[in-house]
Amino acid sequence: xxxxxxxxxxxxxxxxxxxxxxxxxxxxxxxxxxxxxxxxxxxxxxxxxxxxxxxxxxxxxxxxxxxxxxxxxxxxxxxxxxxxxxxxxxxxxxxxxxxxxxxxxxxxxxxxxxxxxxxxxxxxxxxxxxxxxxxxxxxxxxxxxxxxxxxxxxxxxxxxxxxxxxxxxxxxxxxxxxxxxxxxxxxxxxxxxxxxxxxxxxxxxxxxxxxxxxxxxxxxxxxxxxxxxxxxxxxxxxxxxxxxxxxxxxxxxxxxxxxxxxxxxxxxxxx
Numbered sequence: 001x002x003x004x005x006x007x008x009x010x011x012x013x014x015x016x017x018x019x020x021x022x023x024x025x026x027x028x029x030x031x032x033x034x035x036x037x038x039x040x041x042x043x044x045x046x047x048x049x050x051x052x053x054x055x056x057x058x059x060x061x062x063x064x065x066x067x068x069x070x071x072x073x074x075x076x077x078x079x080x081x082x083x084x085x086x087x088x089x090x091x092x093x094x095x096x097x098x099x100x101x102x103x104x105x106x107x108x109x110x111x112x113x114x115x116x117x118x119x120x121x122x123x124x125x126x127x128x129x130x131x132x133x134x135x136x137x138x139x140x141x142x143x144x145x146x147x148x149x150x151x152x153x154x155x156x157x158x159x160x161x162x163x164x165x166x167x168x169x170x171x172x173x174x175x176x177x178x179x180x181x182x183x184x185x186x187x188x189x190x191x192x193x194x195x196x197x198x199x200x201x202x203x204x205x206x207x208x209x210x211x212x213x214x215x216x217x218x219x220x221x222x223x224x225x226x227x228x229x230x231x232x233x234x235x236x237x238x239x240x241x242x243x244x245x246x247x248x249x250x251x252x253x254x255x256x257x258x259x260x261x262x263x264x265x266x267x268x269x270x271x
Contacts, residue, residue, distance in 0.1 A: 026206040038177065042081065107261040114268070
């Protein structure tokens with residue numbers, strides 16, 4: 001069976017039974033900076049402040065990984081160049097949140113309005129997805145910390161679109177993207193994500209899993225499920241994600257995020 005046809009059949013099997021997981025590749029598809037880009041931008045400014053030099057030949061990723069800053073969380077790192085919370089939020093928004101909403105976010109918003117998605121999980125903390133959904137006048141609930149889960153009704157008892165941001169949100173000034181941040185998730189969010197991806201169809205869009213031990217642990221913990229799992233990427237899974245997915249029954253779709261969702265919506269309309 002055509003993988004996209006299989007994905008469409010899974011989505012149409014019952015209402016709100018699909019989780020879409022957005023990785024950094026979705027940002028690249030939309031032509032915006034990823035969280036890793038932001039982290040390196042921050043590290044570069046710290047390097048200049050610390051050494052008072054600009055070195056065009058510097059491998060910033062290697063310098064950061066071997067520096068004392070690699071063991072800090074991102075908010076500690078950001079405080080080195082933007083001491084106040086207001087300055088930190090402004091710095092991040094200016095870097096990540098200042099472009100037009102990309103086509104991929106509009107397509108995912110389209111899916112959300114079709115009542116097929118039980119939730120969206122994103123490792124990105126910009127607001128492009130929310131902007132796209134707002135144009136449809138849909139109600140949203142953003143979960144970016146354990147406290148956001150307090151008194152929250154079960155997913156099956158709500159029609160709101162839930163967006164889970166386990167690595168934080170710009171407005172709250174709670175971004176998490178250094179290697180230290182990516183070792184563990186907040187415990188209640190981790191539990192919620194594991195249950196959600198175990199009980200529903202899961203589509204991984206533009207996600208390689210590099211530098212992301214916390215989410216790797218979530219995928220490892222996905223329980224046995226008759227609900228299908230789809231890995232959408234121009235390249236097959238590699239490294240740790242290859243090992244994780246080897247133990248799962250998954251379908252590889254060789255595509256970028258935008259083309260895949262375009263083709264998926266076409267399949268839905270032909271069904």
